[in-house]
Amino acid sequence: MGSTNLARRLTSEFVGTILLLTTVIGSGIMAEQLAGGNVAIALLGNTIPTGAILVVLITMLGPISGAHFNPAVTAVFAMKRTLPLFDSVLYIVVQIIGGLIGVWIAHLMFEEPFFQLSAKMRAGPGQWLAEWVATFGLIFTILATLRVKEDAVAMAVGLYITAAYWFTASTSFANPAVTIARTLSDTFAGIRPVDAPSFIIAQFVGAFCALGLCAWLFTEEVEEHL
Secondary structure: OHHHHHHHHHHHHHHHHHHHHHHHHHHHHHHHHHOOOOHHHHHHHHHHHHHHHHHHHHHHHHHHHOOOOOHHHHHHHHHOOOOOHHHHHHHHHHHHHHHHHHHHHHHHHOOOOOOOOOOOOOOOHHHHHHHHHHHHHHHHHHHHHHHHOHHHHHHHHHHHHHHHHHHOOOOOOOOHHHHHHHOOOOOOOOOOHHHHHHHHHHHHHHHHHHHHHHHHHOOHHHHHHO
16 A cells, blocks of 8 residues: 555656646747747746646645655655655656656657757856755745645745746756756757756755755744744
């Protein structure tokens, strides 16, 4: 029975990450095609579907797997010891594989070359800081909302990512699986493979900083005071 439950949770993470990346890449391609060279309009066309699909995916799959779709989120819950280490490793594996499949599905839908390597440069201290900020804010949003209004997590995450697309210099990847997958798409949402490791490091550092803040902010002493 336990293995069946794990299989369902892994399937939830796998399918959810596929749909997330299909949305990120597909909406980026569609937005760029329709924007007529206006990058701001293209970014808006990429932002809204991404925020919207996160609300949908977290709402419907959250009760099954927690709806992480993100190795940084999974690592945080492993560190909180609310997700076993073995399960967390499997979560991350299926998230990465699902992300790659989502990219390739988007390419096939828009008749793009199936296998690509991105040439879109996203490098430098400003970009790395942006990914730290983006992921710190995402984890802070998740953990804080779970403590104060659990049923609002889906909406909070969707709205946060929608905002972070615009207030971060990197357009808020905030997800190592998304970052890896986007290296294989030379489209609007892509990132050069050489730039991905720095993004991923910044994302994990931002996630763990948010975990530390929440561990202090939501202490038992605060709960008793309230």
